[in-house]
Amino acid sequence: MEKTESAVRSRLLEAGKEEFRDKGFLKASLRAICKKADVTTGALYFFFESKAALFEKIVEETVGEMEQIAGKLTDSQNEEQTISEEYDQLFMEFVWENRDIARILMEGAEGTRYENFWEDTCTKMEQLLQENFRKKCGKEADNDLVHILIGMKMQGYRELLKGNYSREKLLELSRMLKRCSDQSIQTVAEEIKKK
Template structure:
């Protein structure tokens, strides 16, 4: 059993290197097996095919980030329904956004090579559209929040195209960090400014100005 676990980990380690170098479509199972010192038959004992091997590298890290996002979205939904997000406590909302962002950034940099694999090398795999799926989850959440804000504050309904852009921007903030910023410490500084920008922009769409944030004058 111990030998099987070690063989599986060795195959994944060699696969990660191969996929990062060549991408999913050009990666060679034969090359991976040769580097791992096993036969192709041994690989098929652990993984159904190349796609299954690729997915095994990104599945758990991606699930962890999605869970953190969905928990945060659930908290925002509950806060909106209870009136907390409409009571003027914008600063507390920003603090919660920042805490969630730090947790996600930590996970992204804990498994940075695997997220780079997903973002840059997954073309042709079954998880090629994973980022688009996360964007769709964000889009649904922001549509709900925007409609609830509009019902309480008034004004015109925010257009679908704007909500779609906001969802993309939310995810692109993290994508940029993983693909362009080398250290978690630098990414945290970048995220600090990004969160401030996004929070102010969100409330600004509804006519909430910085001097109103935390004043109790939103509704």
């Protein structure tokens, strides 16, 4: 019985992930999830009290790991003032391995407690970049400019996640995106120092 329950729960989680990835939380159908998982809606409610509970179970582990990575990113920036290419590659490998969840958080979380995840991530990155400018230049950059720089980088990540790339292609494009972003940030830092 335990193996059967575990198998049913796994099928529900996988079917839910596909449905949320393809339609987002608000448009996702519990009936469609149950049909894909080949179970009744009663079986779904045996494991999850609501669509929101299913959604949260699907994304919570990845969100927790992403928050740990962000914490390490903050620590590494505080120590080195730059994000190493090796660290960036490790992060992108994590994102590639969890790209369905990342896409759900990016475009399909409206109506859940994670609906601001993408915007909150952008805000944190803006804060890190401003801190980087304060350390390197002794003052902050224009907040609007920082917002635009992070927006450009995050749009690049969005495009990477939406594409159907192999791991190698995604990592190569990510490296190029990082180099472009780093060059832009370096140029801004040089301008700040001149002022």
